[in-house]
Amino acid sequence: MATVIVVTSGKGGVGKTTTSASFATGLAQRGYRTVVIDFDVGLRNLDLIMGCERRVVYDFVNVINNEANLNQALIRDKRVENLYILPASQTRDKEALTKEGVERVLNELRVGFDYIVCDSPAGIERGALMALYFADQALVVTNPEVSSVRDSDRILGILASRSLRAEQGDEPVKEHLVLARYAPERADRGDMLSVDDVLEILGIPLLGVIPESQSVLQSSNAGVPVILEDSSEAGAAYGDLVDRFLGKNLPHRFTSSQKKGFLQRLFGGS
Amino acid sequence: MSLRSLHFAGEEAPPFELKGSLFTLTVLHLFQLDRAAIERQLAEKIKQAPSFFNNTPVVIDLEGMADSPDSFDFNGLYELLRAHGMVPVGIRNGTPMQQAAARLAGLPVLPESRATNNGKKPERTESVPVHSRIVNHPIRSGQQIYAPDGDLIVLGAVSAGAEVIADGNIHIYGVLRGRALAGVRGDAETRIFCQSLEAELVSIAGRYRISEQIEPSERGKAAQIHLVEDRLVIEHLNR
Numbered sequence: 103m104a105t106v107i108v109v110t111s112g113k114g115g116v117g118k119t120t121t122s123a124s125f126a127t128g129l130a131q132r133g134y135r136t137v138v139i140d141f142d143v144g145l146r147n148l149d150l151i152m153g154c155e156r157r158v159v160y161d162f163v164n165v166i167n168n169e170a171n172l173n174q175a176l177i178r179d180k181r182v183e184n185l186y187i188l189p190a191s192q193t194r195d196k197e198a199l200t201k202e203g204v205e206r207v208l209n210e211l212r213v214g215f216d217y218i219v220c221d222s223p224a225g226i227e228r229g230a231l232m233a234l235y236f237a238d239q240a241l242v243v244t245n246p247e248v249s250s251v252r253d254s255d256r257i258l259g260i261l262a263s264r265s266l267r268a269e270q271g272d273e274p275v276k277e278h279l280v281l282a283r284y285a286p287e288r289a290d291r292g293d294m295l296s297v298d299d300v301l302e303i304l305g306i307p308l309l310g311v312i313p314e315s316q317s318v319l320q321s322s323n324a325g326v327p328v329i330l331e332d333s334s335e336a337g338a339a340y341g342d343l344v345d346r347f348l349g350k351n352l353p354h355r356f357t358s359s360q361k362k363g364f365l366q367r368l369f370g371g372s
Numbered sequence: 373m374s375l376r377s378l379h380f381a382g383e384e385a386p387p388f389e390l391k392g393s394l395f396t397l398t399v400l401h402l403f404q405l406d407r408a409a410i411e412r413q414l415a416e417k418i419k420q421a422p423s424f425f426n427n428t429p430v431v432i433d434l435e436g437m438a439d440s441p442d443s444f445d446f447n448g449l450y451e452l453l454r455a456h457g458m459v460p461v462g463i464r465n466g467t468p469m470q471q472a473a474a475r476l477a478g479l480p481v482l483p484e485s486r487a488t489n490n491g492k493k494p495e496r497t498e499s500v501p502v503h504s505r506i507v508n509h510p511i512r513s514g515q516q517i518y519a520p521d522g523d524l525i526v527l528g529a530v531s532a533g534a535e536v537i538a539d540g541n542i543h544i545y546g547v548l549r550g551r552a553l554a555g556v557r558g559d560a561e562t563r564i565f566c567q568s569l570e571a572e573l574v575s576i577a578g579r580y581r582i583s584e585q586i587e588p589s590e591r592g593k594a595a596q597i598h599l600v601e602d603r604l605v606i607e608h609l610n611r
Contacts, residue, residue, distance in 0.1 A: 226514075252513050255531045259512025303549075305510055305529060 104212040107219050108237035108275075110261075112253030114224030116245045117282035120318055122221035123151045124329035124337070125241065128344030130185035131329075134216040137176065140190035141233035142223035143198055149189045152179065153325025163191035166203030172210055181330065186215075196229035204232050226260060235266050239276040241309065245283045246294040251303055254279075258304065278309035280343065285314045287359040297357050310343030312336050313356040394558050397429055399464070400453075403436040405445075407452065414456045425457030431482060432474075434466030446477035502540065510546065511536060532572060541565070552597075553580075560599050569595040569606065579604045 109122040119142075126138035140148035143163060149155040154177045160170035165188070172188075179185035188207075191198065211218050222233035234240065240261055244254040261275045262268055268275070281300055289296040301308060312318075317334035321327065329340040335356055342352050402410075418425050430453065446463075453460050462482040463474045471481045505519035507526045513533030517524065524538035527545050534550035536542055541562045542554045548566035555562030555577040564574055569590060573582050574597050581604050594609040 252531075252533055255513040256533065259515045259531075259534070262509060262512065263515065303531070 104215040104218045105238050106208060106212075106236050107217060107239045107241060108222055108234040109219060109241045109243060110222040110230060110234055110257050111224065111243040111250070112226060112230075112257040113245075113250045116243050116250050117280075117312065117318075118224070118243050119147050119151050119221055120322065120328065121241060121243050121280055121282065121312075121340075122148060122219055123327040124340040125344060125347075126217070126219040127179070127182055127185060127327040128329050128340060129217050129219075129348075130179070130182045132344065132348065133184065135184045135214065136217045136219065137186040137188060137211055137215050138219040138221060139188040140221050141199065141229050142221065143190045143229060144192065144195045145223065146190040146192040148221050149177075149187060150325060151322050152187050152327065154179065154187055154189075155325070158189045161189045161191040162207070163194045163198045165207050166198065166200065172207065181326075196223070196227065196232075199228060199232040201232065201235065205236060208236050226256060230257075231260070231264065234261055234275075235264070237261070237265060237275050238267070239278065241278050241280050242304070242306065243280045243282055244300060244304070246281060246285075246289060246296070246300060248295065251295065251300055255304060258306065277306040278347070279304060279306050280310050280312065281308065282312040283314045284311050284357065286357055290359050297354075308354065309346055310339055311354050311357050312339045312343070397431050397461070398458075399431045399433050400458075400460075401433045401436055405437070405440060405449075407448070410449075410452060411456075414452075418456060428458050429461045430458045431462050431464055432460055432479070433464045434470055435464070437470065438465075438467060446474050446479060450477060450479070504540075505538075511550065513550070530566075538562070548574075551575075554597075560602070562598075564597040565595075565609070567594050568592055569597075574604070574606075576604060581606075 109118050109125065111118050122138055126136050130136040138148065138152070139162060140146055142148070149158055157177050160175035162175065164170040165172055165175045175188055177187045177189065179187065208218060220233045220237065223229040242254050242257060244250050258277060261277065265275050267273065279301070281297060284297070285294060288294045297308070297311060313335045315334060315336035317331050318328050318336050321331050321334070328334055328337045331337040339356055342355060346352055432449070450460055460479055462480040463471065464482045464484060466474070474481060503522040505517070505522065505524050507517055507524070507528070510528035511517055511526060511530045511534040513531045516535045516537065517526070519538040519540065521539050523540040523543065524536055525543045526536060529546035530536050530544055530548050530550040530552065532549040535553070536544070536550065537553045537556055539555065539557045539559065542552050542564045544552065544566040547568040548571045550571065551573040552564050552566070552571060553575040554564045558577050560577040562576055564576065569586070570592060571583065571586065573580055576597060576599050579599060579602065586606065590606045596607050596609055598605055
């Protein structure tokens with residue numbers, strides 16, 4: 103049975119789709135059968151980031167409405183084995199996402215996949231609610247900035263109260279923090295919240311810190327998930343993030359402007 | 373500064389307005405009509421707390437007088453209490469005859485309150501069960517938690533943009549960054565406790581302070597918030 107993971111944030115533009123694309127790609131690279139679903143109906147972006155926009159025939163809403171079956175709508179990634187994309191519809195709106203329809207599609211996907219990654223739209227309305235409703239785990243993407251942190255706090259509250267797991271009183275959705283667009287030297291100067299500031303406010307385990315990087319924009323425009331860019335710090339950080347998600351214990355990189363500062367603080371200079 | 377204050381916005385200001393309100397009144401539970409005994413006990417009480425008996429309104433509870441004769445000298449009792457600095461404002465309980473006699477003496481019969489004392493056993497105070505609500509997780513932005521009829525206990529932080537509300541006290545074992553409103557049904561004795569005060573707003577029985585009115589020196593520390601003579605006071609908790 104597949105694990106359903108929602109990538110969510112509340113606020114827009116913090117890196118949900120970038121994270122979804124790289125996270126799903128990283129899982130597939132490591133041998134897990136993975137599908138990534140774009141829940142941003144009407145504002146379809148994931149296909150662009152994944153570089154498959156010219157191969158979209160049917161979409162998620164077509165499958166929900168039984169206008170196409172899953173095999174017709176799933177796009178197989180050309181670069182990474184085991185990776186599939188279920189694109190959003192650009193011509194519909196979020197009302198097309200019915201709870202029953204989403205559940206049926208997820209249940210069909212659960213059989214053949216190890217991981218289902220749900221790329222949530224911004225906001226806390228229907229699209230975002232449907233993306234997180236069936237989740238087993240959540241990657242909460244935050245930028246080191248107060249409004250983004252507050253919106254993530256809001257989303258964590260919704261995960262804890264309005265997900266299926268919350269409604270049924272099951273074990274709660276497992277939460278992971280992804281701190282994206284982090285610039286250590288700006289955090290040192292006090293222009294940005296630090297890793298510790300964000301952790302103190304949100305109080306959930308840190309899965310990864312993604313440094314602010316030119317390569318994210320470049321790879322987005324090129325339609326290549328940044329995790330595939332070997333020379334990119336952001337790509338390496340996503341690689342670490344995926345390994346940590348799968349249980350490896352890796353130290354956090356790219357969190358300090360001086361090479362050893364943060365780790366020294368963490369481990370008392372040893 | 374009251375959250376509860378209402379302003380009449382009519383074009384012609386009316387001469388008065390009728391509103392319900394809750395008061396804490398002293399209740400005198402009467403067990404016997406021995407005038408001398410009453411006077412003796414009154415004198416003793418006044419010696420203990422002279423300032424308390426200064427036109428203090430009292431309600432006379434007759435629950436313990438159910439077995440005594442119906443004929444009742446309320447005028448005499450009234451004079452006696454007045455002479456000792458108390459102003460009877462009404463009676464509670466009593467037999468129909470006693471109530472009728474009270475009305476004749478100009479004392480209204482007040483409805484029975486929930487927490488009536490069992491008059492036959494004055495030494496036993498009946499405990500009213502208080503329903504505390506315990507929340508085991510942090511309260512996130514946008515969430516609102518209300519504990520009716522009792523205390524609210526939060527094991528975790530209250531985020532900015534979250535709201536915790538209780539008829540009783542509020543205890544937060546974590547950082548209070550959001551809003552906390554205790555005693556929302558008017559209980560001025562309620563308090564707020566938190567491990568670190570970084571609140572957007574704190575309120576007790578309608579008296580409130582917003583973030584701006586909390587001094588930097590009062591922030592970021594374990595604190596209790598309570599009312600002293602109708603003023604909201606923030607006190608650090610020594611650890």
